[in-house]
Amino acid sequence: MQPAKFEFARARSLGEAATILRQASGSAKVIAGGQSLGPMLNLRLARPSVLVDITAIPELTRIEEDGDGVMIGACVTTSDLEDGRARVDGLPILATVAAGIAYRAVRNRGTVGGSLCHADPAGDWLPVLCALAAECVVTDGSRVRRVPIQGFVTGAFEVMLEGAELLQAIRIPRPSRAARCGYYKVSRKAGEFALASAAVLFDREGERFRAVIGATQGRPIVVEDARSILRGVPQPGGAVELDATAAGALLRRAQLPAHMRLYTTALVRAAAQAMA
Amino acid sequence: MRSVELTVNGVAVVEAVEPRLHLADLLRERLGLTGTHLRCEQGACGACTLLIDGEPARACITYAVLCEGAQITTIEGLEDDPIMVALRRAFTAEHGLQCGFCTPGMLITARDIVRRLPGADERRIRLELSGNLCRCTGYVGIVRAIRRVLQEVRSGALAAAASERRKLGPVGSGRAGPAPGGLSVSPAAAAGGDKRGAIADADLGLAGRKPNIEIHQSLVIARPQAEVWTFLGDVERVVPCMPGATLSAVRGDRLQGGLAIKLGPIVAAFDGEARVVRDDAMQRGMILGAGRDRLGASRASGELEYRLSAVQGGAATRLDITVRALLLGPLAQFGRSAIVTDLAARISEVFARNLERRLAGLPDATQQKAIPAASLLGAVIAERIKNALARLLEKFRR
Numbered sequence: 001m002q003p004a005k006f007e008f009a010r011a012r013s014l015g016e017a018a019t020i021l022r023q024a025s026g027s028a029k030v031i032a033g034g035q036s037l038g039p040m041l042n043l044r045l046a047r048p049s050v051l052v053d054i055t056a057i058p059e060l061t062r063i064e065e066d067g068d069g070v071m072i073g074a075c076v077t078t079s080d081l082e083d084g085r086a087r088v089d090g091l092p093i094l095a096t097v098a099a100g101i102a103y104r105a106v107r108n109r110g111t112v113g114g115s116l117c118h119a120d121p122a123g124d125w126l127p128v129l130c131a132l133a134a135e136c137v138v139t140d141g142s143r144v145r146r147v148p149i150q151g152f153v154t155g156a157f158e159v160m161l162e163g164a165e166l167l168q169a170i171r172i173p174r175p176s177r178a179a180r181c182g183y184y185k186v187s188r189k190a191g192e193f194a195l196a197s198a199a200v201l202f203d204r205e206g207e208r209f210r211a212v213i214g215a216t217q218g219r220p221i222v223v224e225d226a227r228s229i230l231r232g233v234p235q236p237g238g239a240v241e242l243d244a245t246a247a248g249a250l251l252r253r254a255q256l257p258a259h260m261r262l263y264t265t266a267l268v269r270a271a272a273q274a275m276a
Numbered sequence: 277m278r279s280v281e282l283t284v285n286g287v288a289v290v291e292a293v294e295p296r297l298h299l300a301d302l303l304r305e306r307l308g309l310t311g312t313h314l315r316c317e318q319g320a321c322g323a324c325t326l327l328i329d330g331e332p333a334r335a336c337i338t339y340a341v342l343c344e345g346a347q348i349t350t351i352e353g354l355e356d357d358p359i360m361v362a363l364r365r366a367f368t369a370e371h372g373l374q375c376g377f378c379t380p381g382m383l384i385t386a387r388d389i390v391r392r393l394p395g396a397d398e399r400r401i402r403l404e405l406s407g408n409l410c411r412c413t414g415y416v417g418i419v420r421a422i423r424r425v426l427q428e429v430r431s432g433a434l435a436a437a438a439s440e441r442r443k444l445g446p447v448g449s450g451r452a453g454p455a456p457g458g459l460s461v462s463p464a465a466a467a468g469g470d471k472r473g474a475i476a477d478a479d480l481g482l483a484g485r486k487p488n489i490e491i492h493q494s495l496v497i498a499r500p501q502a503e504v505w506t507f508l509g510d511v512e513r514v515v516p517c518m519p520g521a522t523l524s525a526v527r528g529d530r531l532q533g534g535l536a537i538k539l540g541p542i543v544a545a546f547d548g549e550a551r552v553v554r555d556d557a558m559q560r561g562m563i564l565g566a567g568r569d570r571l572g573a574s575r576a577s578g579e580l581e582y583r584l585s586a587v588q589g590g591a592a593t594r595l596d597i598t599v600r601a602l603l604l605g606p607l608a609q610f611g612r613s614a615i616v617t618d619l620a621a622r623i624s625e626v627f628a629r630n631l632e633r634r635l636a637g638l639p640d641a642t643q644q645k646a647i648p649a650a651s652l653l654g655a656v657i658a659e660r661i662k663n664a665l666a667r668l669l670e671k672f673r674r
Contacts, residue, residue: 001317008278008295008341012452031342033446038337039318041296051295053342055449063444075445079331086444103407104388105325105332109446190406 003041010053017054018141018164024050030166032060032075033109035102036118059168060113063087071137071169074113082107090174093181097128103191113167119153122193126153127214128183129170130222131199137169146171155218179203180236182273184266185215186259196262200226202234202274209234211271213251213263221254230271240271279555281453282346284309284484285353287600288581290562292553293340300324300335303350308483311351311380322408325381326350328448330439332388342446344453351380352484359387359425362434366421374412382408386422391436394429396422480551481564481579487600489578491620495595495628499635501586504593505559507635508582511552517630517640519623529553535567537619545570559584574605597624 009028011017021028029048031037032055040046054060060075063086070088072081080086082098101107101115101124115125116136129149136152138145141164149170154160161167175181185197197214211226223229229247232240242264251260277292284307291306298317303309303326313323317336324335327349354360363386366372373379382405389396389404396404401419410418428434443450497504508514511531515523518535525532529552537544548567555561566577578601587594599620630640 002301003296006295008339010341010344010453033449034337034339034342035319035334038298038334038339039320042298042317042337051339053449055342055445056452061443061445061450073444075450077444077446080444083441085442102319103322104392104404105322105334105385105407106319108328108331108333109338109448111446190403 001042004044004047006041006048007050008053009050010056012056014057014059014139014166014168015141017052017057017166018139020050020052021166022164024052026163028052030054030117032111032114033077034114035106035110036114036120036123054166062169064169065089066171069171069173071171072112073169074117074167075111076113078102078107078110078112078115079104081112088172090177091132091172091181093128093132093183097124097183100124100185101191106191112170116149116152116170117159117161117167119155119157119159120193121156121218121220122195122197122215124183124185124194124197124214127197127199127212127220128181129172130212130214130220131181131183131201131210132172132175133201133210134173135171136167137171138165139168140164140166144168150219150222153219175201176203176205178205178236179208180274180276182270182276184269184273186262186266194266196259196266198263198266198270200267200270200274202271204236211267213254213256213267215263216254216256221250223250226271229267234271234275236275238275240268240275242268278341279553280340280344282340282343282348284348285350285486287482287484287487289484290553290555290560290581291340295339295341297340298336299326299328299338299340299343299348302340303335303348303484304478306478306483308478308485309350309352313377313380315377320407320409321378322381322385323378325384325408327354327384329441329443331441331447332384333447338448343448345451346448348448350484351383354383354387357387358434359390359436362425362428363387363390363421366424367418370421370424371413371417372421373417378408378410382410382418386418386425389422390425390429391438394426394436396426398423401426477551479577480549480566481562481577482600482602483577485577485602487578487602489599489601489603489620491597491599491624493597493599493621493624495597495624496587496592497595497628497632497635498592499632500590501559501584501593503635504595504631505556505584507631508561508584509554513634514631517627517634519626519630534570544574546574546576548576569605574603576601576603578602595628599624 009020011020027049029051031051031053055075060073062073064071076086078098078101081094084095088094112125115123134149135146136149138147152159181201183199185194187194194215199212201208201210209226211223213221229243229250230240231243234240247264251263278295280293281290300312300314303312312326312335314336315321315323319334319337325332326335329347363383385408389401398419401422429436511526515521520536523533531550535546546567547570548565550563550565553562560583563580568575581598583596585594633640
């Protein structure tokens with residue numbers, strides 16, 4: 001199995017990447033670790049004319065703390081987070097989620113940014129970063145803009161990047177010290193893509209109780225106030241129950257009737273983790 | 277085509293590749309390293325798992341061009357690795373394989389478990405193995421084998437140092453590589469398939485195998501660098517500088533020819549093929565060759581790498597040559613001794629002198645068809661007889 005022919009370019013700077021992408025006018029594809037794109041290329045599902053390697057751009061493998069958040073370079077890998085090589089204080093959920101993604105051999109090359117840009121609805125980072133209210137830092141080589149992650153992904157395998165833009169980093173606002181995040185996914189086999197997933201952020205101090213349902217048919221479903229689908233008082237050590245009627249209605253609206261039990265199970269378990 | 281330079285099992289490899297060529301195909305088809313198996317080619321089955329920069333990764337979804345400057349270690353390169361030695365022993369003892377198809381990938385993952393998770397229990401081992409599919413033995417024997425080795429680590433009988441990786445980003449990637457430009461590959465090489473001659477591309481050069489001959493030489497040629505570079509690109513002028521060498525055909529980047537060697541009573545006449553790769557930007561060239569002795573049963577394959585640099589303010593050129601070769605068959609018994617190394621050194625000395633003379637428009641210094649090395653041989657044989665006698669005496673003393 002061999003991909004359809006493509007040209008190859010390696011960008012050494014954000015500006016260079018933008019220039020290459022602009023010249024290719026839409027037929028180029030950015031590659032970092034290639035762990036999602038690789039299978040698609042091999043299966044000839046993706047047939048870009050040019051592949052642009054961005055891993056040699058120094059900014060993309062940086063971890064930077066700013067006042068109230070942390071910026072994770074787009075080319076930081078899943079195992080960088082799993083091992084704590086990429087040090088992100090106050091967000092232990094990142095290492096936990098990382099350890100459950102695919103397999104070690106894949107995590108050693110697969111990047112967080114690549115996973116987000118690939119925008120597979122069943123991917124792990126998308127629901128988790130939605131729960132954490134992350135922002136995507138997007139650049140076209142000169143202009144930088146921040147886009148809320150919910151706006152970054154526009155549908156299944158679709159993101160809002162245009163022309164010469166690429167994802168530079170993911171910025172996560174630092175949650176309060178009381179905040180806890182839970183994530184649960186249902187898959188047929190360890191390492192496979194999720195059939196259903198959910199992420200829950202519970203922040204007693206910030207009074208946040210956000211739930212996200214992932215592995216949908218498109219964008220994840222974000223419920224800003226999870227009390228609308230989970231009954232009971234959210235508190236540390238507490239327990240919440242599923243509001244079957246409300247959750248059922250929500251899932252039906254999202255046209256997810258097929259595995260409803262899988263989604264609600266993931267939701268309840270993620271919430272339990274966030275309150276543990 | 278694009279030039280990619282990487283290290284495979286400790287050996288530097290420069291290859292002209294199509295961007296779509298994945299690592300597993302490069303290793304298997306070009307370098308003859310078939311220990312890396314291929315099945316799903318979509319990153320799911322784990323058969324192609326190998327080490328990139330020391331960490332496990334999938335070869336089938338990692339394109340060679342993404343690995344500029346990377347260290348690739350295949351199952352062949354872990355022959356003497358202490359953890360791998362212990363794992364192989366344990367896989368045998370615990371019946372950890374049957375057909376063997378998944379085994380190379382399984383062993384790479386097992387080694388990663390041993391290094392990264394020395395405290396792993398059965399559940400964790402099974403979780404970590406979820407990315408390597410086995411279709412015949414099942415996992416019971418494999419899990420037992422890994423547990424056995426973990427036990428050795430915990431008891432202190434086996435050392436297993438954890439990874440020291442600090443760099444962030446995909447393993448193997450992130451190096452900017454040489455400036456754009458790179459290899460000038462002849463149109464024939466770009467268009468042609470892998471089998472343009474009698475010898476497949478995969479059999480030319482070392483293909484990741486360990487050489488048993490390694491020679492480094494530096495020569496200074498009293499001509500400017502540009503002149504030497506151009507001359508070296510013209511094989512029909514270069515080959516005659518080599519004592520004993522003949523060129524019979526040139527097709528694109530492929531050469532056919534012979535090399536006659538006379539070493540006292542030993543005569544060899546190698547017929548072979550070679551492929552030439554030149555990198556204008558880096559002023560570096562590589563000749564990958566393989567041949568067979570027409571007179572005996574010896575076989576040789578090897579790589580000659582040369583780099584040019586200006587010396588004496590540009591008036592002269594330094595030519596650094598590295599030859600790594602693997603000699604098999606009857607002649608190989610001399611492979612590790614000084615005999616071949618010295619002979620090769622003499623050949624290249626004559627080569628450099630001829631090169632210089634040709635550049636200056638003079639006739640060759642020597643017109644020898646083969647290098648007579650009787651005196652050299654005499655010295656080496658005397659040494660060998662002494663060694664053999666010493667060994668014999670040692671046996672008697674026991």
